[in-house]
Amino acid sequence: MSAGFPFPLIATDLDGTLLRSDESISRRTRDALAAATAAGAAHIVVTGRAVPWTRHILDDLGYDGLAVCGQGAQVYDAGAHRLLTSVTLDRQLAGVALAKLEAEVGPLYLAASRDGLDGEVLVGPGYEVTGNLPATPFTDAADLWSAPLNKVYIQHPTLGDDELADVARRVAGGFVTVAMAGAGIVELLPLGLSKATGLSLAARRLGVKAAGTIAFGDMPNDIPMFAWAAHGVAMANAHEELRAVADEVTASNEEDGIAAVLERLLP
DSSP: OSSSOSSSEEEEEEIIISTTEEEEOOOHHHHHHHHHHHHEEEEEEESSSSSTTHHHHHHHTTTSEEHHHHHTTTEEETTTTEEEOOOOOOOOHHHHHHHHHHHHOOOOOOEEEEETTTEEEEEEETOOOOOOOOOOOOOHHHHTTOOOOOEEEOOOOSOOHHHHHHHHHHHHTTTSSEEEETTEEEESSTTOHHHHHHHHHHHHHHTTTTEEEEEEESSGGGHHHHHHSEEEEEETTHHHHHHOOEEOOOOOOTTTTTHHHHHHHOO
16 A cells, blocks of 8 residues: 555546546646645556547646556557557457347447557447547448457447447347447447456556555446446446446536545545
């Protein structure tokens, strides 16, 4: 344990957790994280976003540590702008999973995140991207499978996110991991992959164990991270599934929920 802060490792999700709705990080939260790291803790960002959609936020934060991106698929050294580990989706298994799912619920709207530091996000007809993140449209399904992927995103014309994720787990859970990461964001990932996978790899590099980790999140994809960490803190705006397994609930991402907890724990 660090002398000044009770948890040697602070793991924070980005969207709905560290970031406010305008994608900014408040001064109070920046100061609380700086004080915690000055007191001996390490801060790791653990996000569903792949590296290309995360890098600008880390650069703005002046963040030079490790980040876990792509739902645990990527461990990224922000200071060196280098990808340390990357897990890719078995495209054959993902194709089988999609075929089974579409046989059950009809045609899906698709997007996919290509592997690598500069991997594009490909977006098919009908798929709605949340926020102003860069994406490349595709019309030919063959383009989707032409290069290594970290994940496939799925949307349905009528099913809600929770319902779509439930059906996907039931019919395709033997081929891929299904994660619900936010509004309109249901993902198919490499089988067995979760934020906990990537976080445990990054923590090992830092010499920190699960017992020394406090984690903050807001969505069901944060459940494995909460299960791994010693203490899981859900935001007030969190999905009910995450709140149900959290050790505590803090204020929302708009109301400096992370800062409120860190300030309480600081000496």
